[in-house]
Amino acid sequence: MTEKKIRVLVAKPGLDGHDRGAKVVARALRDAGMEVIYTGLRQTPEMIAEAALQEDVDAVGLSILSGAHMALAPRILDLLKTNGQGDVKVFLGGIIPDEDVPGLKAMGVTGIYGPGTSTQDIVRDVRIAVLGELAA
Amino acid sequence: MMILVQDLLAGNRLALSRLLTQVENDTPDGRSALNELFIHTGKAHLIGITGPPGVGKSSLVNQLAIHIRKQTGKIIAIIAVDPTSPFTGGAVLGDRVRMRDLAGDSGIFIRSMASRGMLGGLAHATSAITQVFDAAGFDMVLIETVGAGQAEVDIARLAHTTLVVEAPGMGDDIQAIKAGILEIADILVINKADRPGLEHTERALRGMLELAHPVRHVFQHHGRTEIVESPKDNQELLESTWIPPILKTIANDGSGVPELAESISAHAQYLTQSGDWNRRERSRLETELESLIQDTLTSQFRANLPEEKYARVMAQIIDRKLSPWEAVLALMNGRQH
Numbered sequence: 001m002t003e004k005k006i007r008v009l010v011a012k013p014g015l016d017g018h019d020r021g022a023k024v025v026a027r028a029l030r031d032a033g034m035e036v037i038y039t040g041l042r043q044t045p046e047m048i049a050e051a052a053l054q055e056d057v058d059a060v061g062l063s064i065l066s067g068a069h070m071a072l073a074p075r076i077l078d079l080l081k082t083n084g085q086g087d088v089k090v091f092l093g094g095i096i097p098d099e100d101v102p103g104l105k106a107m108g109v110t111g112i113y114g115p116g117t118s119t120q121d122i123v124r125d126v127r128i129a130v131l132g133e134l135a136a
Numbered sequence: 137m138m139i140l141v142q143d144l145l146a147g148n149r150l151a152l153s154r155l156l157t158q159v160e161n162d163t164p165d166g167r168s169a170l171n172e173l174f175i176h177t178g179k180a181h182l183i184g185i186t187g188p189p190g191v192g193k194s195s196l197v198n199q200l201a202i203h204i205r206k207q208t209g210k211i212i213a214i215i216a217v218d219p220t221s222p223f224t225g226g227a228v229l230g231d232r233v234r235m236r237d238l239a240g241d242s243g244i245f246i247r248s249m250a251s252r253g254m255l256g257g258l259a260h261a262t263s264a265i266t267q268v269f270d271a272a273g274f275d276m277v278l279i280e281t282v283g284a285g286q287a288e289v290d291i292a293r294l295a296h297t298t299l300v301v302e303a304p305g306m307g308d309d310i311q312a313i314k315a316g317i318l319e320i321a322d323i324l325v326i327n328k329a330d331r332p333g334l335e336h337t338e339r340a341l342r343g344m345l346e347l348a349h350p351v352r353h354v355f356q357h358h359g360r361t362e363i364v365e366s367p368k369d370n371q372e373l374l375e376s377t378w379i380p381p382i383l384k385t386i387a388n389d390g391s392g393v394p395e396l397a398e399s400i401s402a403h404a405q406y407l408t409q410s411g412d413w414n415r416r417e418r419s420r421l422e423t424e425l426e427s428l429i430q431d432t433l434t435s436q437f438r439a440n441l442p443e444e445k446y447a448r449v450m451a452q453i454i455d456r457k458l459s460p461w462e463a464v465l466a467l468m469n470g471r472q473h
Contacts, residue, residue, distance in 0.1 A: 004161060005225075005250070030226035035250045040233035047239045051232060054246055056153040084150045 006034040006130050009057045011048045012041045013072045014064060016094075021115075022063035025093060028119035029061075029126065045072060049079035052088060058130040059110075061122075064094040069104070077108050089129040093117070140165075141172050144272055149245070152272050156247055159268055160261045170264055176271035178417065180213075181404050183276060184295030186283040191303040192327040193280050194234035195387035196396075201238055201278065203393050210275035211243045215266065217259055217281040220250040227251075231280065245274070251281075258290040263424055266294065283317075292320035293423045296416055297403045299396075301325045302341070304333035318344050321380050323399050329384035329392065341382050378406050441467060 010026045012019050019041055026036045037055045039048065052060050060080070064072060073092060080088050092104060093113040101112050111125045140158075143151035158166035185193050194216065201212050216231035227250035238244045249259045258281055259265075269277045279295060281287050292298045300321035305328075317324075324345075326337055381399055385392030407413035449466055452458040458466065 005252070007157075026228050030221060030228050031224045033225040035220075035226060035248075036228045037232060037248050038228055038230045040230075040236065043236075044239075047236070050239060051246075053150060053153055055248060056157045 004131075006059070006126065007037065007055060007057045008034055008059045008061055008126060009037050009039065009048070009052050009055060010061045010063065011039040011043050011051070012063050013043050013045060013048055013076065014066050014068045015042060016063070016065045017041065018065055019063065021065075021093065022061075025061060025063070025119060025122060028123055032123040032127075034123075034126070045075040045079055048076055049083055049085075052080060052085055053083050057088060059089040059091060059126050061091045061093065061126075064092065064096075067095060069094070069096055070100060073104055073109055074107050089126070091122070091126065091129075093122075141169050144173075144268075145176070147273075152245070152268070153247075156265055156268055159264045160249065160259070162261065166264075170267060173268060173271035177267050178270065180266070180270040180274050181276045181297070181400075182266055182270075182295045183278050183400060184291035184298040185278060185280045185301060186287050186291050186298070187301035187325075188303075188306060189282050189284075191301045191306070192387045193282075193301050194231040196301060196325070196327055196385060196393075197231075197278055197280050198235040198237055199385075199387050199390045199393045200397060200400075201235070201244060203390070203397050204276065205241060205243055207394075207397065209243070211273065212245075213266075213269035213272075213274040213277045214238075214244065214246045215249060215262060215269075215277065215279045216246065217249045217251055217262060217279070219282065219284065220252050222253075245269070254290075258287065258294065262290075263294055288317055288320045293420060296407060296413065297322045297400055299323045299325055299400075301327050302337060303328040304331040304337045318347075318380070322378065322403050323396070324380050324382045325396060326382065326384050327387050330386050334384070338382060338384075345380065345382070378403065378410075378412075437468075 006029075008029055010022050010029070012022055022038070026038050029036045037051065037057065039051055043051075048060065048062075060076070062069075062073065062076065069092060073090070077090060080086060080090070089110045090108065091111045091113070092109050096104070096112050096114055104112055110129050111122070113122060140151050140155050144155055155166070155169055159170060160166075185197060187193055197214060197216075201214065204210055204212060214235070216229065216235075218227055218229045218231065220227045229248035229250060231248060232246060235246055238246065247265065249262060249265065251259045252261075254260055258279070262279065266277050266279065279291065281291060283300070288298075288300065298320055300317045300323075302324070304326065324341055326334065326341070383392055383396050383399060385396055387393070404413075407416065446467070449458065449463045453460060453463050
């Protein structure tokens with residue numbers, strides 16, 4: 001039996017035109033041995049949920065710089081649940097004001113990362129979230 | 137697991153996706169599902185698309201899928217294989233980026249696969265994955281991979297129809313085109329046909345084609361080109377020969393894609409009429425069996441071999457006390473050293 005690979009979808013929902021951050025995270029996850037499906041820019045929540053389903057991912061990383069996270073995150077979480085993927089862990093990176101963090105966590109977002117976050121923290125958190133505490 | 141298989145056969149996409157993962161990871165559940173599904177396989181048209189990086193394979197697959205969906209309503213699965221990093225074991229799978237036009241179409245299913253240690257080309261589980269899609273009722277499975285290493289051979293063994301995609305201006309065209317692709321290509325595609333260097337690439341491919349298919353002679357006679365013994369002159373020969381056409385496309389705007397779709401369809405027809413479909417099926421299943429026998433024997437052997445014995449023999453090889461061949465005999469006959 002082959003070892004379990006962690007599959008992560010990295011997506012840019014909404015109208016952001018800038019994906020350097022998402023690509024940095026994608027590469028960091030790859031360097032940690034994960035398989036990263038990168039969707040590219042301007043994804044609708046429906047496209048993201050569809051990709052998550054087809055690729056049977058363990059986690060979804062959303063990169064949102066536009067400030068639309070309070071609208072986009074719940075929509076995506078909702079679609080994942082509707083599709084039977086409520087156990088997929090959702091991570092959010094980009095420009096997220098501190099005051100929005102508790103609300104997002106309450107919605108079900110597992111981790112929120114602003115500019116300057118160490119990619120190693122993200123890698124560690126994804127591993128723990130997907131494989132359990134022992135995986136750290 | 138039986139429930140998953142039933143759900144899959146009933147059209148449940150989550151069940152399909154979960155099963156693909158089991159199969160990709162070669163779990164006992166995955167294997168038992170494959171056993172159950174095998175009887176439902178053998179109907180899908182498997183199409184391989186390979187070529188050097190950067191020629192536009194994903195964009196071409198995108199356009200091809202859109203066209204075929206519109207023209208025929210056929211249900212299409214796309215497997216996009218990208219290389220796993222040999223150093224980290226991870227991969228960035230970015231082919232979906234070029235296939236955004238296919239989003240929202242319930243007649244399309246895209247699955248990205250990392251090659252996971254296979255040197256270039258297909259992942260170990262790609263063949264099994266195509267079986268799942270076949271059993272799930274997809275009419276066509278498009279398998280896209282970078283033509284590195286053994287990729288072309290792997291794909292030709294798996295697919296019914298193999299497309300090799302090139303593009304102009306990728307360096308010295310004659311050298312850049314891998315020798316031997318003519319033996320596996322059923323259709324040659326020059327994508328990015330609006331780029332400079334098109335004629336050069338086309339001439340290079342045609343030259344190689346004429347060497348590979350000597351039935352068709354072209355020679356200069358007083359400055360004129362004449363064609364001798366072309367299959368077109370011989371109806372019987374025409375029907376029993378498939379000469380790979382060279383098609384030109386521009387994936388960005390869809391030019392040449394309808395002709396490509398037609399050519400793929402024509403090839404499928406040729407395969408059925410000539411009996412080649414059955415021959416290829418047979419050869420494919422033989423390759424599959426061979427590969428499974430090899431894997432099973434190897435892993436059983438390793439499982440029964442104590443770690444310290446292996447280490448001891450390895451140490452003797454390093455000290456030049458035992459040659460590798462003697463080591464194999466020692467390990468297999470259980471002789472003490």
